[in-house]
Amino acid sequence: MTELIARRSVLYLVGAAITGLPVTLARAEDDPWPGLHQDVFRNRPISEEDGLVTLEAPIRAEDAALVPLTVKVDRDKLSAPLTLTLLIDKNPAPVAATFFFGEGSGEIVLSTRVRIDAYSNVRAVVETSAGALSMTTKYVKASGGCSAPALKDAELADAELGKMQLRQFEGGLPASTSREAQLMIRHPNYSGLQMNQLTGYYIPAKFITDVEVKRGDALVFRMEGGISLSADPNIRFTFRSTGPGDVLSAVAKDTDGRVLRGSWPVKSGKES
Protein backbone atom coordinates (compact mmCIF):
# COMPACT_ATOMS: atom_id res chain seq x y z
CA MET A 1 0.00 0.00 0.00
CA THR A 2 2.74 2.42 0.83
CA GLU A 3 4.37 1.71 -2.52
CA LEU A 4 1.13 2.56 -4.22
CA ILE A 5 0.96 5.96 -2.57
CA ALA A 6 4.51 6.62 -3.56
CA ARG A 7 3.98 5.82 -7.20
CA ARG A 8 0.92 8.02 -7.30
CA SER A 9 2.72 10.97 -5.80
CA VAL A 10 5.69 10.69 -8.09
CA LEU A 11 3.51 10.58 -11.19
CA TYR A 12 1.80 13.68 -9.93
CA LEU A 13 5.08 15.50 -9.58
CA VAL A 14 6.61 14.45 -12.85
CA GLY A 15 3.44 15.42 -14.64
CA ALA A 16 3.77 18.95 -13.35
CA ALA A 17 7.50 19.09 -13.79
CA ILE A 18 7.98 17.95 -17.37
CA THR A 19 5.45 20.35 -18.82
CA GLY A 20 7.73 23.10 -17.59
CA LEU A 21 4.71 25.35 -17.38
CA PRO A 22 2.93 26.80 -14.42
CA VAL A 23 0.38 24.12 -13.75
CA THR A 24 -2.75 25.70 -12.38
CA LEU A 25 -4.48 22.42 -11.81
CA ALA A 26 -4.67 22.90 -8.08
CA ARG A 27 -5.92 26.44 -8.39
CA ALA A 28 -8.71 25.63 -10.77
CA GLU A 29 -10.89 24.43 -7.95
CA ASP A 30 -11.77 26.36 -4.86
CA ASP A 31 -10.82 23.55 -2.52
CA PRO A 32 -8.18 21.23 -3.92
CA TRP A 33 -8.42 18.80 -1.04
CA PRO A 34 -11.24 16.54 -2.32
CA GLY A 35 -9.27 16.01 -5.54
CA LEU A 36 -6.06 15.35 -3.63
CA HIS A 37 -7.81 12.98 -1.28
CA GLN A 38 -8.96 11.06 -4.35
CA ASP A 39 -5.69 11.19 -6.30
CA VAL A 40 -3.20 10.61 -3.54
CA PHE A 41 -5.18 8.54 -1.03
CA ARG A 42 -7.90 7.05 -3.24
CA ASN A 43 -10.56 8.50 -0.97
CA ARG A 44 -9.66 6.19 1.87
CA PRO A 45 -11.01 7.32 5.24
CA ILE A 46 -8.65 9.65 7.08
CA SER A 47 -8.79 10.36 10.77
CA GLU A 48 -8.21 14.08 11.37
CA GLU A 49 -6.52 15.82 14.28
CA ASP A 50 -6.54 12.68 16.40
CA GLY A 51 -3.28 13.53 18.16
CA LEU A 52 -1.18 10.90 16.39
CA VAL A 53 0.55 13.45 14.18
CA THR A 54 1.34 17.13 14.86
CA LEU A 55 2.63 19.75 12.45
CA GLU A 56 4.50 22.94 13.25
CA ALA A 57 4.35 25.59 10.53
CA PRO A 58 4.50 29.38 10.58
CA ILE A 59 1.17 31.20 10.31
CA ARG A 60 2.84 33.62 7.91
CA ALA A 61 5.97 32.57 6.05
CA GLU A 62 9.00 34.86 6.21
CA ASP A 63 10.19 33.47 2.89
CA ALA A 64 7.68 31.58 0.76
CA ALA A 65 10.52 29.68 -0.89
CA LEU A 66 11.82 28.46 2.46
CA VAL A 67 9.02 27.59 4.85
CA PRO A 68 10.14 25.38 7.74
CA LEU A 69 7.83 22.49 8.69
CA THR A 70 8.24 20.10 11.60
CA VAL A 71 6.20 16.93 11.98
CA LYS A 72 6.02 14.81 15.11
CA VAL A 73 4.39 11.40 15.30
CA ASP A 74 3.43 9.84 18.59
CA ARG A 75 4.99 6.51 17.89
CA ASP A 76 3.70 4.96 21.09
CA LYS A 77 0.32 4.93 19.43
CA LEU A 78 1.29 2.75 16.50
CA SER A 79 3.69 0.11 15.31
CA ALA A 80 6.44 0.72 12.75
CA PRO A 81 6.96 1.03 9.86
CA LEU A 82 4.91 3.95 8.65
CA THR A 83 4.87 6.62 5.98
CA LEU A 84 4.47 10.36 6.15
CA THR A 85 3.18 12.45 3.25
CA LEU A 86 3.47 16.25 3.24
CA LEU A 87 0.97 18.06 1.06
CA ILE A 88 0.55 21.71 0.17
CA ASP A 89 -2.96 21.99 -1.27
CA LYS A 90 -2.48 25.03 -3.50
CA ASN A 91 0.95 24.21 -4.87
CA PRO A 92 1.33 23.25 -8.54
CA ALA A 93 2.76 19.96 -7.27
CA PRO A 94 0.81 19.47 -4.04
CA VAL A 95 2.65 16.37 -2.81
CA ALA A 96 5.82 17.91 -1.41
CA ALA A 97 7.35 14.64 -0.21
CA THR A 98 6.59 11.15 1.03
CA PHE A 99 8.78 9.60 3.70
CA PHE A 100 9.04 5.87 4.43
CA PHE A 101 10.45 5.08 7.83
CA GLY A 102 12.45 1.92 8.50
CA GLU A 103 13.78 -0.02 11.45
CA GLY A 104 16.65 2.42 11.90
CA SER A 105 14.37 5.37 12.53
CA GLY A 106 13.86 6.80 15.96
CA GLU A 107 10.68 8.34 17.19
CA ILE A 108 9.41 10.46 14.36
CA VAL A 109 10.42 14.08 14.60
CA LEU A 110 11.09 15.35 11.12
CA SER A 111 11.76 18.85 9.83
CA THR A 112 12.14 20.05 6.29
CA ARG A 113 11.67 23.23 4.26
CA VAL A 114 9.16 23.74 1.49
CA ARG A 115 8.01 26.20 -1.12
CA ILE A 116 4.49 27.52 -0.78
CA ASP A 117 2.92 29.12 -3.82
CA ALA A 118 -0.30 30.55 -2.40
CA TYR A 119 -2.11 30.84 0.91
CA SER A 120 -2.74 27.19 1.51
CA ASN A 121 -3.53 24.36 3.82
CA VAL A 122 -0.44 22.31 4.57
CA ARG A 123 -1.08 18.71 5.57
CA ALA A 124 0.88 15.95 7.22
CA VAL A 125 -0.67 12.52 6.61
CA VAL A 126 0.66 9.44 8.35
CA GLU A 127 -0.11 5.91 7.30
CA THR A 128 0.33 3.22 9.92
CA SER A 129 1.54 -0.26 9.12
CA ALA A 130 -2.04 -1.37 9.60
CA GLY A 131 -3.05 0.90 6.71
CA ALA A 132 -4.90 3.55 8.70
CA LEU A 133 -4.48 7.20 7.71
CA SER A 134 -4.17 10.07 10.14
CA MET A 135 -3.91 13.74 9.21
CA THR A 136 -3.23 17.15 10.69
CA THR A 137 -3.59 20.45 8.84
CA LYS A 138 -2.19 23.96 9.22
CA TYR A 139 -3.02 27.02 7.17
CA VAL A 140 0.04 28.98 6.02
CA LYS A 141 0.04 32.45 4.52
CA ALA A 142 2.70 32.57 1.83
CA SER A 143 2.76 33.24 -1.88
CA GLY A 144 5.04 32.90 -4.88
CA GLY A 145 7.32 30.29 -3.32
CA CYS A 146 7.45 27.99 -6.33
CA SER A 147 8.47 30.65 -8.83
CA ALA A 148 10.85 32.49 -6.49
CA PRO A 149 14.55 31.91 -6.91
CA ALA A 150 15.74 30.96 -3.44
CA LEU A 151 19.35 30.87 -4.51
CA LYS A 152 20.85 34.12 -3.41
CA ASP A 153 24.28 33.40 -4.82
CA ALA A 154 23.85 31.79 -8.22
CA GLU A 155 27.55 31.10 -8.83
CA LEU A 156 28.07 29.48 -5.44
CA ALA A 157 25.01 27.33 -6.07
CA ASP A 158 26.45 26.12 -9.39
CA ALA A 159 29.87 25.50 -7.89
CA GLU A 160 28.64 23.51 -4.92
CA LEU A 161 25.80 21.54 -6.54
CA GLY A 162 25.77 18.04 -5.12
CA LYS A 163 27.65 18.77 -1.92
CA MET A 164 26.15 16.88 1.03
CA GLN A 165 26.61 17.62 4.69
CA LEU A 166 25.34 15.89 7.82
CA ARG A 167 24.95 17.62 11.15
CA GLN A 168 24.48 15.60 14.29
CA PHE A 169 22.82 16.85 17.44
CA GLU A 170 23.20 16.02 21.06
CA GLY A 171 20.43 13.87 22.56
CA GLY A 172 17.59 15.59 24.35
CA LEU A 173 14.88 13.43 22.83
CA PRO A 174 12.63 11.50 25.18
CA ALA A 175 13.68 8.05 23.96
CA SER A 176 17.30 7.69 24.96
CA THR A 177 18.25 5.60 21.94
CA SER A 178 16.96 8.21 19.50
CA ARG A 179 19.45 10.64 18.03
CA GLU A 180 18.89 13.63 15.79
CA ALA A 181 20.72 14.53 12.61
CA GLN A 182 20.22 16.86 9.67
CA LEU A 183 20.99 16.05 6.07
CA MET A 184 21.75 19.03 3.83
CA ILE A 185 22.10 18.79 0.06
CA ARG A 186 23.31 21.60 -2.19
CA HIS A 187 20.88 21.50 -5.07
CA PRO A 188 18.82 24.25 -6.74
CA ASN A 189 15.77 21.97 -6.87
CA TYR A 190 14.55 23.97 -9.86
CA SER A 191 10.77 23.85 -9.85
CA GLY A 192 10.23 24.33 -13.58
CA LEU A 193 8.16 27.37 -12.62
CA GLN A 194 11.04 29.81 -12.42
CA MET A 195 11.30 31.89 -15.57
CA ASN A 196 14.43 33.25 -17.15
CA GLN A 197 13.30 36.55 -18.65
CA LEU A 198 16.44 36.81 -20.80
CA THR A 199 15.59 33.67 -22.71
CA GLY A 200 11.85 33.82 -22.25
CA TYR A 201 11.87 30.21 -21.14
CA TYR A 202 11.20 28.59 -17.83
CA ILE A 203 14.31 27.12 -16.24
CA PRO A 204 13.80 23.37 -16.72
CA ALA A 205 12.77 21.47 -13.62
CA LYS A 206 15.71 19.74 -12.00
CA PHE A 207 15.22 18.41 -8.53
CA ILE A 208 16.05 15.76 -5.98
CA THR A 209 13.61 12.87 -6.41
CA ASP A 210 14.90 10.31 -3.93
CA VAL A 211 16.83 10.36 -0.71
CA GLU A 212 17.66 7.26 1.29
CA VAL A 213 19.33 7.37 4.69
CA LYS A 214 20.58 4.24 6.45
CA ARG A 215 22.25 3.44 9.73
CA GLY A 216 24.53 0.60 8.72
CA ASP A 217 22.20 -1.61 6.67
CA ALA A 218 19.06 -0.52 8.48
CA LEU A 219 16.79 1.96 6.70
CA VAL A 220 16.24 5.15 8.64
CA PHE A 221 14.03 6.71 6.00
CA ARG A 222 13.53 6.94 2.30
CA MET A 223 12.03 10.07 0.79
CA GLU A 224 10.41 10.69 -2.55
CA GLY A 225 10.29 14.38 -3.17
CA GLY A 226 9.69 16.99 -5.78
CA ILE A 227 9.62 20.62 -6.68
CA SER A 228 7.84 21.78 -3.55
CA LEU A 229 10.92 21.10 -1.47
CA SER A 230 13.05 24.23 -1.10
CA ALA A 231 16.36 24.69 -2.83
CA ASP A 232 19.19 23.08 -0.89
CA PRO A 233 16.95 20.28 0.45
CA ASN A 234 17.29 19.99 4.17
CA ILE A 235 15.88 17.18 6.31
CA ARG A 236 16.26 16.96 10.05
CA PHE A 237 15.38 13.48 11.27
CA THR A 238 15.87 11.02 14.08
CA PHE A 239 17.54 7.64 14.05
CA ARG A 240 18.03 4.87 16.55
CA SER A 241 21.64 4.51 17.54
CA THR A 242 22.99 1.06 18.38
CA GLY A 243 26.21 2.33 19.91
CA PRO A 244 29.80 3.16 18.93
CA GLY A 245 30.76 2.29 15.37
CA ASP A 246 27.44 3.25 13.82
CA VAL A 247 27.66 4.83 10.40
CA LEU A 248 24.97 6.92 8.73
CA SER A 249 24.92 6.90 4.96
CA ALA A 250 22.84 8.83 2.46
CA VAL A 251 22.14 8.39 -1.24
CA ALA A 252 20.30 11.11 -3.13
CA LYS A 253 19.19 11.10 -6.75
CA ASP A 254 18.02 13.92 -8.98
CA THR A 255 16.07 14.19 -12.23
CA ASP A 256 19.30 14.38 -14.27
CA GLY A 257 20.32 10.94 -13.05
CA ARG A 258 22.90 12.42 -10.71
CA VAL A 259 23.59 10.16 -7.71
CA LEU A 260 25.03 11.77 -4.60
CA ARG A 261 26.48 9.70 -1.79
CA GLY A 262 27.84 10.43 1.64
CA SER A 263 28.56 8.58 4.85
CA TRP A 264 29.39 9.78 8.32
CA PRO A 265 30.40 8.00 11.54
CA VAL A 266 27.84 8.56 14.28
CA LYS A 267 29.37 10.87 16.84
CA SER A 268 29.19 10.15 20.53
CA GLY A 269 26.43 12.01 22.35
CA LYS A 270 28.20 15.22 23.33
CA GLU A 271 29.37 16.47 19.96
CA SER A 272 27.27 18.56 17.65
Add this chain to the structure above:
Amino acid sequence: MLCLALLVPGGGSGLAPPAAAQAGPSVLPLSVTEIAPGVFVHQGADALVAPSNRGDIANLSFVIGRDAVAVIDTGGSLAIGQALRAAIRAVTDRPIRYVINTHMHPDHLFGNAAFAEDQPEFIAHHRLARALAVRAERFLAINAALLGPDAFAGTRLIAPTRAVEDRSVIDLGARELVLEAQPTAHTDNDLTVHDTASGTLFLGDLLFMRHVPVLDGSIRGWLALISRLEQVAAKRVVPGHGPPVAAWPEAVQPQKQYLQRISADVRRMIKEGRSIAEAAATAGLSEREAWLLFDEFNARNVTAAFAELEWE
Protein backbone atom coordinates in the same frame (compact mmCIF):
# COMPACT_ATOMS: atom_id res chain seq x y z
CA MET B 1 -3.92 39.58 -0.31
CA LEU B 2 -1.19 39.80 -2.86
CA CYS B 3 -2.80 37.07 -4.92
CA LEU B 4 -6.16 38.78 -4.85
CA ALA B 5 -4.61 41.99 -6.04
CA LEU B 6 -2.99 40.14 -8.91
CA LEU B 7 -6.24 38.57 -9.97
CA VAL B 8 -8.12 41.86 -9.94
CA PRO B 9 -5.72 44.40 -11.40
CA GLY B 10 -8.52 46.90 -11.94
CA GLY B 11 -9.18 47.16 -8.23
CA GLY B 12 -12.73 47.58 -6.96
CA SER B 13 -14.36 48.51 -10.22
CA GLY B 14 -13.93 45.86 -12.86
CA LEU B 15 -15.05 48.35 -15.51
CA ALA B 16 -12.26 50.87 -15.04
CA PRO B 17 -10.02 50.98 -18.11
CA PRO B 18 -6.34 50.17 -17.59
CA ALA B 19 -4.41 53.25 -16.61
CA ALA B 20 -2.71 55.00 -19.51
CA ALA B 21 0.96 54.16 -19.85
CA GLN B 22 2.11 57.72 -20.43
CA ALA B 23 2.73 60.05 -17.53
CA GLY B 24 0.49 62.96 -16.73
CA PRO B 25 0.74 66.21 -18.65
CA SER B 26 3.51 67.59 -16.47
CA VAL B 27 6.03 65.54 -14.52
CA LEU B 28 6.83 66.96 -11.11
CA PRO B 29 10.61 66.75 -10.57
CA LEU B 30 11.89 64.84 -7.56
CA SER B 31 13.46 66.94 -4.84
CA VAL B 32 17.23 66.64 -4.89
CA THR B 33 20.12 67.85 -2.76
CA GLU B 34 23.51 68.83 -4.18
CA ILE B 35 25.77 67.00 -1.72
CA ALA B 36 29.01 67.92 -3.55
CA PRO B 37 29.66 70.01 -6.66
CA GLY B 38 27.80 68.29 -9.50
CA VAL B 39 26.55 65.44 -7.30
CA PHE B 40 22.83 65.32 -6.62
CA VAL B 41 20.87 62.89 -4.46
CA HIS B 42 17.16 62.32 -4.07
CA GLN B 43 16.26 60.79 -0.73
CA GLY B 44 13.64 58.04 -0.90
CA ALA B 45 11.06 57.44 1.82
CA ASP B 46 11.89 55.09 4.71
CA ALA B 47 8.92 52.92 3.85
CA LEU B 48 7.69 49.86 2.02
CA VAL B 49 6.60 50.23 -1.60
CA ALA B 50 3.06 51.63 -1.64
CA PRO B 51 0.77 53.53 -4.01
CA SER B 52 1.25 56.64 -1.84
CA ASN B 53 5.02 56.73 -2.45
CA ARG B 54 4.85 55.40 -6.04
CA GLY B 55 7.85 53.20 -5.32
CA ASP B 56 9.99 56.16 -4.24
CA ILE B 57 11.78 54.41 -1.36
CA ALA B 58 15.43 54.32 -2.44
CA ASN B 59 18.05 57.04 -2.74
CA LEU B 60 18.66 58.04 -6.36
CA SER B 61 21.62 60.05 -7.58
CA PHE B 62 23.12 61.74 -10.60
CA VAL B 63 26.56 63.09 -11.32
CA ILE B 64 27.19 65.87 -13.84
CA GLY B 65 30.48 66.01 -15.76
CA ARG B 66 31.71 68.47 -18.37
CA ASP B 67 30.21 66.45 -21.22
CA ALA B 68 27.64 64.08 -19.80
CA VAL B 69 25.44 62.97 -16.93
CA ALA B 70 25.43 59.59 -15.17
CA VAL B 71 22.36 58.42 -13.26
CA ILE B 72 22.85 56.06 -10.33
CA ASP B 73 19.63 54.12 -9.69
CA THR B 74 16.30 55.12 -11.13
CA GLY B 75 13.55 54.39 -8.57
CA GLY B 76 10.74 51.91 -8.15
CA SER B 77 8.47 52.79 -11.06
CA LEU B 78 8.43 54.49 -14.44
CA ALA B 79 6.79 57.52 -12.81
CA ILE B 80 9.65 57.91 -10.32
CA GLY B 81 12.20 57.49 -13.11
CA GLN B 82 10.45 60.24 -15.06
CA ALA B 83 10.39 62.51 -12.02
CA LEU B 84 14.11 61.88 -11.53
CA ARG B 85 14.74 62.70 -15.18
CA ALA B 86 12.76 65.93 -14.73
CA ALA B 87 14.97 66.79 -11.74
CA ILE B 88 18.07 66.26 -13.87
CA ARG B 89 16.68 68.40 -16.67
CA ALA B 90 15.92 71.15 -14.16
CA VAL B 91 19.65 71.55 -13.47
CA THR B 92 21.41 70.52 -16.68
CA ASP B 93 20.87 70.02 -20.43
CA ARG B 94 23.91 67.76 -20.81
CA PRO B 95 23.20 64.36 -22.30
CA ILE B 96 22.38 61.45 -20.01
CA ARG B 97 24.88 58.92 -21.33
CA TYR B 98 24.96 56.42 -18.48
CA VAL B 99 22.35 54.79 -16.27
CA ILE B 100 24.00 52.73 -13.56
CA ASN B 101 22.07 50.17 -11.51
CA THR B 102 23.71 49.41 -8.18
CA HIS B 103 21.90 46.03 -7.91
CA MET B 104 18.84 44.09 -9.04
CA HIS B 105 16.15 45.25 -6.62
CA PRO B 106 13.03 46.86 -8.15
CA ASP B 107 13.11 49.99 -5.99
CA HIS B 108 16.45 50.83 -7.61
CA LEU B 109 15.88 50.00 -11.27
CA PHE B 110 12.19 49.99 -12.16
CA GLY B 111 12.59 53.60 -13.31
CA ASN B 112 15.11 52.66 -16.04
CA ALA B 113 12.55 52.95 -18.82
CA ALA B 114 12.21 56.69 -18.16
CA PHE B 115 15.70 57.08 -19.65
CA ALA B 116 15.21 54.90 -22.74
CA GLU B 117 14.74 58.01 -24.92
CA ASP B 118 18.23 59.20 -23.93
CA GLN B 119 19.70 55.98 -25.31
CA PRO B 120 22.27 55.73 -22.53
CA GLU B 121 24.41 52.76 -21.68
CA PHE B 122 22.62 50.80 -18.95
CA ILE B 123 25.46 49.59 -16.76
CA ALA B 124 25.38 46.92 -14.06
CA HIS B 125 27.35 44.19 -12.32
CA HIS B 126 27.98 41.28 -14.70
CA ARG B 127 25.76 39.05 -12.57
CA LEU B 128 22.79 41.40 -12.58
CA ALA B 129 21.32 40.26 -15.89
CA ARG B 130 21.01 36.63 -14.82
CA ALA B 131 19.80 37.47 -11.33
CA LEU B 132 17.16 39.85 -12.65
CA ALA B 133 16.11 37.49 -15.41
CA VAL B 134 15.08 34.77 -12.99
CA ARG B 135 13.29 37.26 -10.76
CA ALA B 136 11.74 39.57 -13.34
CA GLU B 137 8.33 37.99 -13.62
CA ARG B 138 7.93 37.86 -9.86
CA PHE B 139 9.31 41.36 -9.28
CA LEU B 140 6.93 42.81 -11.86
CA ALA B 141 3.91 40.95 -10.48
CA ILE B 142 4.62 41.85 -6.87
CA ASN B 143 5.27 45.51 -7.59
CA ALA B 144 2.25 45.80 -9.85
CA ALA B 145 0.18 44.51 -6.93
CA LEU B 146 1.87 46.71 -4.31
CA LEU B 147 1.81 49.91 -6.35
CA GLY B 148 -1.57 49.56 -7.99
CA PRO B 149 -2.32 50.27 -11.65
CA ASP B 150 -1.80 54.04 -11.53
CA ALA B 151 1.58 54.15 -9.84
CA PHE B 152 2.83 51.09 -11.74
CA ALA B 153 1.67 52.29 -15.17
CA GLY B 154 4.22 51.84 -17.94
CA THR B 155 6.82 50.24 -15.70
CA ARG B 156 8.91 47.72 -17.60
CA LEU B 157 12.35 46.26 -17.28
CA ILE B 158 15.40 47.38 -19.18
CA ALA B 159 18.27 44.95 -18.95
CA PRO B 160 21.87 46.17 -18.79
CA THR B 161 23.61 46.94 -22.08
CA ARG B 162 27.06 46.95 -20.46
CA ALA B 163 28.32 44.60 -17.77
CA VAL B 164 31.08 45.37 -15.30
CA GLU B 165 33.19 42.25 -14.84
CA ASP B 166 35.48 43.60 -12.18
CA ARG B 167 36.29 47.27 -12.48
CA SER B 168 35.36 49.80 -15.09
CA VAL B 169 35.83 53.54 -15.48
CA ILE B 170 33.43 55.89 -17.24
CA ASP B 171 34.39 59.39 -18.23
CA LEU B 172 31.83 62.18 -17.92
CA GLY B 173 34.35 64.75 -19.15
CA ALA B 174 37.02 65.81 -16.65
CA ARG B 175 35.25 63.57 -14.18
CA GLU B 176 35.68 59.82 -13.86
CA LEU B 177 33.42 57.35 -12.13
CA VAL B 178 35.07 54.13 -10.99
CA LEU B 179 32.64 51.22 -11.02
CA GLU B 180 33.46 48.08 -9.07
CA ALA B 181 31.60 44.78 -9.23
CA GLN B 182 31.61 43.50 -5.66
CA PRO B 183 31.52 39.91 -4.39
CA THR B 184 28.21 38.59 -3.02
CA ALA B 185 27.04 40.74 -0.09
CA HIS B 186 23.63 42.50 -0.03
CA THR B 187 22.89 40.61 -3.28
CA ASP B 188 25.15 38.72 -5.68
CA ASN B 189 25.26 41.73 -8.01
CA ASP B 190 26.24 44.82 -5.98
CA LEU B 191 28.11 47.52 -7.86
CA THR B 192 29.81 50.47 -6.17
CA VAL B 193 30.40 53.83 -7.86
CA HIS B 194 33.22 56.13 -6.82
CA ASP B 195 33.23 59.71 -8.04
CA THR B 196 36.91 60.41 -7.53
CA ALA B 197 36.58 64.10 -8.37
CA SER B 198 34.46 64.80 -5.30
CA GLY B 199 35.45 61.81 -3.20
CA THR B 200 31.88 60.52 -3.11
CA LEU B 201 31.25 56.78 -2.85
CA PHE B 202 27.82 55.50 -3.91
CA LEU B 203 27.17 52.26 -2.08
CA GLY B 204 23.66 51.37 -3.17
CA ASP B 205 22.18 48.89 -0.71
CA LEU B 206 25.57 47.84 0.56
CA LEU B 207 24.77 50.58 3.04
CA PHE B 208 21.46 50.91 4.86
CA MET B 209 20.93 53.71 7.36
CA ARG B 210 17.81 53.95 9.56
CA HIS B 211 16.02 51.39 7.30
CA VAL B 212 16.94 47.94 8.64
CA PRO B 213 19.44 46.17 6.33
CA VAL B 214 17.91 43.61 3.98
CA LEU B 215 19.91 40.44 3.36
CA ASP B 216 19.47 38.93 -0.09
CA GLY B 217 23.01 37.70 -0.73
CA SER B 218 25.49 36.50 1.87
CA ILE B 219 25.88 37.67 5.45
CA ARG B 220 29.46 36.45 5.56
CA GLY B 221 30.22 38.13 2.25
CA TRP B 222 28.59 41.36 3.36
CA LEU B 223 30.56 41.60 6.61
CA ALA B 224 33.79 40.80 4.78
CA LEU B 225 33.05 43.45 2.17
CA ILE B 226 32.27 46.06 4.83
CA SER B 227 35.72 45.49 6.35
CA ARG B 228 37.27 46.08 2.94
CA LEU B 229 35.14 49.11 2.06
CA GLU B 230 35.95 50.71 5.41
CA GLN B 231 39.51 51.07 4.12
CA VAL B 232 38.35 53.12 1.12
CA ALA B 233 39.24 56.77 1.58
CA ALA B 234 35.98 58.51 0.70
CA LYS B 235 35.02 62.00 1.78
CA ARG B 236 31.38 60.99 1.92
CA VAL B 237 29.08 58.15 1.00
CA VAL B 238 25.56 57.85 -0.36
CA PRO B 239 23.55 55.00 1.21
CA GLY B 240 20.87 53.12 -0.71
CA HIS B 241 18.36 53.94 2.04
CA GLY B 242 18.51 56.65 4.67
CA PRO B 243 19.97 60.16 4.53
CA PRO B 244 21.28 61.44 1.19
CA VAL B 245 24.85 61.69 2.43
CA ALA B 246 26.91 60.46 5.37
CA ALA B 247 30.45 60.35 6.72
CA TRP B 248 32.66 57.37 6.01
CA PRO B 249 33.32 54.90 7.56
CA GLU B 250 31.20 56.05 10.54
CA ALA B 251 28.01 55.59 8.51
CA VAL B 252 28.35 51.82 8.31
CA GLN B 253 28.88 51.11 12.00
CA PRO B 254 25.21 50.54 12.97
CA GLN B 255 24.72 48.21 10.00
CA LYS B 256 27.89 46.35 10.86
CA GLN B 257 26.65 45.92 14.42
CA TYR B 258 23.28 44.62 13.18
CA LEU B 259 24.82 42.08 10.82
CA GLN B 260 27.30 40.96 13.48
CA ARG B 261 24.47 40.60 16.01
CA ILE B 262 22.43 38.40 13.65
CA SER B 263 25.50 36.43 12.73
CA ALA B 264 26.43 35.76 16.34
CA ASP B 265 22.87 34.90 17.42
CA VAL B 266 22.33 32.55 14.50
CA ARG B 267 25.69 30.82 14.89
CA ARG B 268 25.01 30.25 18.57
CA MET B 269 21.56 28.82 17.86
CA ILE B 270 22.93 26.54 15.14
CA LYS B 271 25.54 25.30 17.60
CA GLU B 272 22.81 24.66 20.16
CA GLY B 273 20.90 22.60 17.61
CA ARG B 274 17.99 25.04 17.49
CA SER B 275 15.73 25.21 14.46
CA ILE B 276 15.50 27.85 11.75
CA ALA B 277 11.98 28.69 12.98
CA GLU B 278 13.24 29.29 16.53
CA ALA B 279 16.02 31.49 15.19
CA ALA B 280 13.60 33.52 13.06
CA ALA B 281 11.55 34.27 16.18
CA THR B 282 14.38 35.45 18.41
CA ALA B 283 17.70 36.24 16.69
CA GLY B 284 18.65 39.88 16.35
CA LEU B 285 15.83 41.19 18.58
CA SER B 286 18.25 43.26 20.68
CA GLU B 287 18.65 45.47 17.58
CA ARG B 288 14.94 46.15 17.26
CA GLU B 289 14.91 49.71 18.60
CA ALA B 290 17.79 50.80 16.40
CA TRP B 291 15.98 50.41 13.07
CA LEU B 292 12.94 51.34 11.05
CA LEU B 293 10.96 48.50 9.40
CA PHE B 294 12.65 45.99 11.69
CA ASP B 295 9.60 43.74 12.01
CA GLU B 296 9.16 43.71 8.25
CA PHE B 297 12.61 42.30 7.50
CA ASN B 298 14.43 40.91 10.53
CA ALA B 299 12.93 37.42 10.63
CA ARG B 300 13.51 37.05 6.93
CA ASN B 301 17.12 38.19 7.29
CA VAL B 302 17.60 35.65 10.05
CA THR B 303 16.07 32.90 7.92
CA ALA B 304 18.51 33.71 5.12
CA ALA B 305 21.47 33.95 7.48
CA PHE B 306 20.59 30.62 9.07
CA ALA B 307 20.32 28.84 5.71
CA GLU B 308 23.75 30.22 4.84
CA LEU B 309 25.59 29.77 8.14
CA GLU B 310 24.44 26.21 8.83
CA TRP B 311 26.77 25.12 6.00
CA GLU B 312 29.83 26.31 7.95
